[in-house]
Amino acid sequence: MDGEAEDRAWKPVLALRARAERGESAAADDAPAPLDALFGELAATPAGGRFVVAHLGQSLDGRIATESGHSHYIGCEQSLLHLHRLRALVDAVVVGIGTVIADAPRLTTRHCTGPDPVRVVLDPRARLGAEASVVTDRAAPTLVVHSRDVHPMLPDHVETAALAPDPTGALPPAGVLAVLAERGLTRVLVEGGGRTVSSFVAARVLDRLQFAVAPLLIGSGRPALSLPVVETLDAALRPPYGRFELGPDTLFDFDLRATPAA
Ligand SMILES: NC(=O)c1ccc[n+]([C@@H]2O[C@H](COP(=O)([O-])OP(=O)(O)OC[C@H]3O[C@@H](n4cnc5c(N)ncnc54)[C@H](OP(=O)(O)O)[C@@H]3O)[C@@H](O)[C@H]2O)c1
Incomplete structure (x- = not known):
């Protein structure tokens, strides 16, 4: 096309x-x-209706970036278009601070027509610097969710919200979604990186989980999903899915609503 x-x-x-x-x-x-x-x-x-989807672009061997954090671009142009179309349909796009530090992403809708979502950075330890592009570019609103124990030093146009961290220091996904819902942000795209998406999968708060799989073998690097250990394949997730061609890439779109709670 x-x-x-x-x-x-x-x-x-x-x-x-x-x-x-x-x-x-x-x-x-x-x-x-x-x-x-x-x-x-x-x-x-x-x-106001709830729809929470996570998306990762990964190599065939399950990597979303090299060991040093290089990830541009694993997928093809159609995969990038797909991701921007998701951004155009959601209220908010969520990323972990690891992604902001590694990629300095803009998180706006540029490859298709549509509005920009609110950019949400999960930054429990207030590592986001005032010079980061999501802070300085004013291309779309930015909301930083941080742990209650820290006080981010950010300009006034960046909204911040404090949340009680879990025992590992991470921000609990259900709490993050509640913070967003309080602001009317209920259609949500969780865009990475691997640790953030994994925590949303483990917390069972996603409606859909998408992997754009590219015919590329990295062989090492940052993993897509890392979930708690399962002993046998009976315990693996096998949700219903749709499969779509995006040029040379294949998109798997899992419906997690049908998977039983842990
Ligand atoms: N291919 C793709 O689709 C794609 C998409 C996005 C990013 N990436 C790549 O992914 C890499 C970054 O991924 P990553 O897994 O290292 O980092 P990440 O998921 O972007 O960020 C992880 C950090 O976010 C904070 N955090 C707060 N709440 C969290 C929660 N509930 N779960 C997980 N983290 C939470 C923690 O910060 P503290 O450590 O400060 O506690 C954690 O270390 C980069 O190399 C980037 O290029 C690839």
Whole structure:
């Protein structure tokens, strides 16, 4: 599909999102195929309705970056477009401080039409510097969630919210989502890195989990998911999934709502 055709296919999804936003009737299959399966449910979720999706772009051998943190880009252009389309449909995009330090990401919607989400950085120990681009560029609102024990030194235009950390010092995912919901941010994309997405999976707070798998072997580096040890494969997660071609990449879209609670 060329750029213009892609735009034509995308516009009805944005229109569906706008109808849902206004509280008008909106159904997932109002989006045209094949985008209905990928984006219909999210686009049809009304303001205040919950939809939490995590996404990682990984190599075939399950790495999201090299050991030194280089990750641009594991996936193809279509995978990048897919990620930006997710950003355009959510209220907030969440990343861990590790990703902000490694990548200085902008977290805005640039590869497709659509609004920018609120950028949320999980920074329990207040490591985010006032010179970070999510602080200085003012391209979209930024919210920093930190542990109650620290006081981030950030300019006034950056909102901060304190949360009680768990015993390991991490911010509990359910608490993070509650902080966002208090601000009306209920349609959420958890965009990385591996530790952050893993904690949201382990906490069983995700509706959907997506991996864009690229035909690339890194052989070492930062892992996508790291979950508590299971002894046998009976305990592995086998959620229902959809599989989609994104150019040379394959997107696996797992529905975690059907998996039993731990
Ligand atoms: N391929 C992709 O799709 C993709 C996407 C994003 C990032 N990346 C890559 O991933 C790497 C960074 O990933 P990462 O796993 O090292 O770091 P990360 O998940 O971005 O950040 C982890 C840090 O976030 C803080 N944190 C707060 N609450 C947390 C929670 N509930 N769970 C986990 N962390 C929480 C902790 O900070 P403290 O240590 O200060 O306590 C933790 O060390 C970078 O190399 C980046 O390039 C790849």
